[in-house]
Each structure stands twice: as C-alpha cells, then as structure tokens.
Amino acid sequence: MSGLNLLREELNKCVRCGTCRSVCPVVWIIGRETASARGKLALIQSYLNGEIGLSETYLKHIKECTLCGACKANCPNGVNTTGIISAARADSVEKLGVPIAASLVFKNLLNTGGLMAGALRIATRLQSLLFKDANVERGLLSRFALPVIGNNRLLPPLARTFFLELPEVREMAEGGATGSTRKTLRVAFYAGCGINYLMPEVGKASIEALKKAGVEVVVPSAQVCCGMPAYSMGDVKIAREMALKNIEAFEAGSYDYITTSCATCGWGLKNLFRKLLGDSPEMKSRVEAFASKVRDISELLVNELHYKAARKDNGPERVVTYHDPCHLGRNQGVRDEPREVIKMGDGVVLKEMKHPCSCCGLGGGLSISNYELSMEITKRKAESVRESGAEIVATACPGCMVQLRDGLHRYGVKAKVMHVVELL
Numbered sequence: 046m047s048g049l050n051l052l053r054e055e056l057n058k059c060v061r062c063g064t065c066r067s068v069c070p071v072v073w074i075i076g077r078e079t080a081s082a083r084g085k086l087a088l089i090q091s092y093l094n095g096e097i098g099l100s101e102t103y104l105k106h107i108k109e110c111t112l113c114g115a116c117k118a119n120c121p122n123g124v125n126t127t128g129i130i131s132a133a134r135a136d137s138v139e140k141l142g143v144p145i146a147a148s149l150v151f152k153n154l155l156n157t158g159g160l161m162a163g164a165l166r167i168a169t170r171l172q173s174l175l176f177k178d179a180n181v182e183r184g185l186l187s188r189f190a191l192p193v194i195g196n197n198r199l200l201p202p203l204a205r206t207f208f209l210e211l212p213e214v215r216e217m218a219e220g221g222a223t224g225s226t227r228k229t230l231r232v233a234f235y236a237g238c239g240i241n242y243l244m245p246e247v248g249k250a251s252i253e254a255l256k257k258a259g260v261e262v263v264v265p266s267a268q269v270c271c272g273m274p275a276y277s278m279g280d281v282k283i284a285r286e287m288a289l290k291n292i293e294a295f296e297a298g299s300y301d302y303i304t305t306s307c308a309t310c311g312w313g314l315k316n317l318f319r320k321l322l323g324d325s326p327e328m329k330s331r332v333e334a335f336a337s338k339v340r341d342i343s344e345l346l347v348n349e350l351h352y353k354a355a356r357k358d359n360g361p362e363r364v365v366t367y368h369d370p371c372h373l374g375r376n377q378g379v380r381d382e383p384r385e386v387i388k389m390g391d392g393v394v395l396k397e398m399k400h401p402c403s404c405c406g407l408g409g410g411l412s413i414s415n416y417e418l419s420m421e422i423t424k425r426k427a428e429s430v431r432e433s434g435a436e437i438v439a440t441a442c443p444g445c446m447v448q449l450r451d452g453l454h455r456y457g458v459k460a461k462v463m464h465v466v467e468l469l
C-alpha cells in the first residue's frame with residue numbers, strides 16, 4: 046500500500062465539491078457516483094482505511110476511467126485525481142498481478158525487434174483468415190466473434206512492414222545517418238507502437254515533414270514501447286524497464302530534439318519517465334536531459350523550426366476538423382500547434398467541432414477493459430464530427446485514430462481520419 050499511502054495527503058485535499066462530475070465522460074454515460082473522480086477517491090480512501098478490500102466491484106470502479114485528466118484539470122483544489130487512480134491500479138497489480146495475456150504483451154514490447162515483432166509478423170500474414178476488409182478506409186472486421194474483440198469492431202490492419210523495419214527507416218538509424226554536417230539540427234524520431242506496428246504511413250509523413258523543415262532525422266533502432274499502456278493497466282515495473290531502455294537507446298546518439306507523432310507517447314516521454322525514474326540524483330539528471338528535448342511533432346515544426354509549408358490552393362477545398370487528444374491538449378498544453386499544421390495543408394479549411402477536447406474513449410485501457418463503455422464515449426465525438434460537416438477529422442495520436450475510425454464506422458459518420466502531418 047506504500048504508493049497509495051503517499052497519496053493520503055492528496056486524497057485529503059478533495060472537499061467532495063463534485064465539480065469533477067460535470068466534466069467526466071464516464072459520468073456522462075453511466076451517471077453513478079462511482080464513475081466520477083469524487084466517487085473513486087472515496088472508494089480508494091475506504092480501501093486505504095481497511096473498510097473494503099480488493100473486491101471485483103472495487104477493481105471494476107477504478108478501471109472505469111479513461112485517465113483523460115478532465116477532472117484533474119477542473120478540480121478547484123488541484124487534486125491529482127489521475128495520479129491517485131493510477132496508484133490504485135498499480136497497487137492492485139502489485140497485490141494480484143497483471144493478467145497473463147497483458148503481461149506477455151508488455152514483456153515482449155520491451156524488445157521491439159524480438160518475439161513480439163515475430164508474433165505480429167505471423168499475425169500480419171494470418172489476419173485475412175480472421176478478418177475481412179470492412180470496405181472503409183484502413184479497417185478490418187472479424188469474420189466471427191473473437192474473445193475480447195467481438196465481431197463488429199473495426200480494427201486497424203497490422204502493417205505489412207513495420208515502420209522500424211522499413212529499409213529507408215533502417216538507413217536513418219544512428220550510425221547510418223551519413224553526411225551529417227552538424228550545421229543543421231539533428232532530430233531523433235520516436236515512433237511508438239501505433240506507428241511502428243499499425244500506421245507506418247504516419248511515421249513516413251512525419252519524417253517527410255521534418256526533412257522539408259530542414260533537419261537531419263535519426264530513428265534510433267533500439268527504441269521500445271514507451272510504457273504508457275503498461276502504466277495505465279498498473280504494471281509500473283514493466284513501464285519503468287521500458288522507460289530505462291528508451292533513455293539508453295536515445296543516449297547512444299546526440300540530438301537537439303526528440304520528437305514523436307503520438308500524443309500519448311509524447312506525454313510518457315516528457316512526464317512519465319520523470320515520474321518513474323527520477324528517484325536517484327544520477328537518474329534524475331539523465332531523465333531530465335532526455336525529457337527536456339522531447340517535443341510533439343507539431344510543437345517542433347511550429348515553435349522550434351518555424352516551419353511554413355508551401356500551401357497550394359489550386360486543388361479542391363478540404364474541410365477538416367480537429368480532435369484534441371487528451372494527452373496533447375489537456376495534458377501537454379499543445380492545442381494551437383496541431384491546428385497551425387492543419388492550416389498548412391493544401392486547400393484546407395479548418396472547421397472546429399463541438400467539444401474538440403472531450404475524450405475519444407480510448408484511454409486508460411478502457412477500450413480493452415470495457416469496450417462498450419468506451420464506444421459510448423466515442424459516440425459523442427462521432428456526433429460532433431458529423432455536425433461539423435467536415436470530410437476529414439485530423440488528430441495527433443495513433444490511438445485516438447484507431448478509436449475514431451472504429452467509432453465513426455459504428456455510428457455511420459463518413460469522415461476520413463488522418464494524422465495532422467498527413468495533411469502536409
């Protein structure tokens with residue numbers, strides 16, 4: 046209970062005002078008190094006081110959360126609600142362990158080129174046996190009901206060649222980047238699992254944009270999963286190992302910036318690594334040196350590189366709306382920069398949707414632990430996209446892209462989902 050005990054003081058800051066109820070996407074759907082941060086904090090307090098145990102009901106309530114951070118951002122007393130809920134999850138994992146399947150996946154994601162990549166390579170070949178083309182852009186539907194997945198869920202196809210294995214990307218691994226004059230800035234690209242296994246095209250568009258902005262790009266080959274999925278599920282031990290592996294992978298080269306096109310990974314690299322590894326003074330300075338260089342790709346392009354694309358407006362107009370990923374807008378404060386990138390796209394007219402910063406429903410492992418609830422949250426987002434009339438919904442997180450594609454398909458909204466860098 047040690048991690049949780051440290052949060053007792055934080056729990057005591059909650060004055061039960063209920064402001065967090067009005068902004069919580071889970072409360073909007075299921076209404077009951079335990080869905081809200083206030084309710085969860087009361088439960089965790091009871092658990093710490095020994096009034097309740099690690100029951101199924103307790104675990105269900107602490108999992109009913111996307112960790113979107115809306116409660117934390119709106120709490121008048123500044124309670125670290127998501128920190129408390131994450132600590133409660135970590136405590137339950139410490140006591141009960143991680144489900145075997147999740148543990149296997151997390152352990153293998155520790156090595157991007159290892160068993161996981163091999164298993165996924167086989168899965169890439171087998172996917173047509175289990176799934177059929179959904180006749181919508183970038184989506185597969187299962188041919189029959191599958192455990193966890195169900196049979197009407199739109200899934201992203203696995204990439205034929207993973208991003209980190211593309212020949213042109215391998216050439217950009219540290220040591221392979223030739224002809225560096227060091228007159229230009231040197232930027233290391235962190236792909237993350239979404240881009241590596243599912244959306245290499247987003248990685249390619251990112252590198253293209255960085256090159257157009259005039260920097261030298263390196264893609265360190267020893268990078269692994271950022272650890273955010275493991276951390277969200279409460280597996281702090283694996284998340285810490287992943288953080289350390291990544292720091293070592295990027296310490297092997299010398300970079301002016303480290304950038305990513307995944308909002309969730311970006312939050313992990315900037316903030317989670319500090320939290321997980323900043324205990325000893327030696328580690329603290331290594332993490333600080335790493336984290337201080339991390340920028341979301343739109344932040345880097347707009348604020349540091351002052352990139353301005355040569356926009357062409359002689360083609361058809363494209364009406365684009367933007368979904369703010371929680372981990373970028375609310376949690377990193379990066380809202381204007383992705384919109385600036387969108388506006389650089391040929392023929393683009395940016396049209397804001399209602400509630401652009403409300404959660405898409407994916408986060409906090411909810412789309413795995415309670416898929417139907419996560420999709421109910423996505424419904425509100427899908428309706429906002431429909432009402433905007435946009436033909437493209439752009440965002441800055443591969444995870445949100447997967448959830449939005451599934452949700453738009455489920456609720457019959459025709460808009461195409463793209464990453465902001467794909468508009469350049």
Ligand code: SF4
Nearest residue numbers: 059060062063065120
């Ligand atoms: S808004 Fe903050 S203080 Fe108010 S109930 Fe929620 S967590 Fe407690």
Ligand code: SF4
Nearest residue numbers: 069110111113114116
């Ligand atoms: S993090 Fe989001 S989903 Fe979780 S309790 Fe807070 S507002 Fe609700």
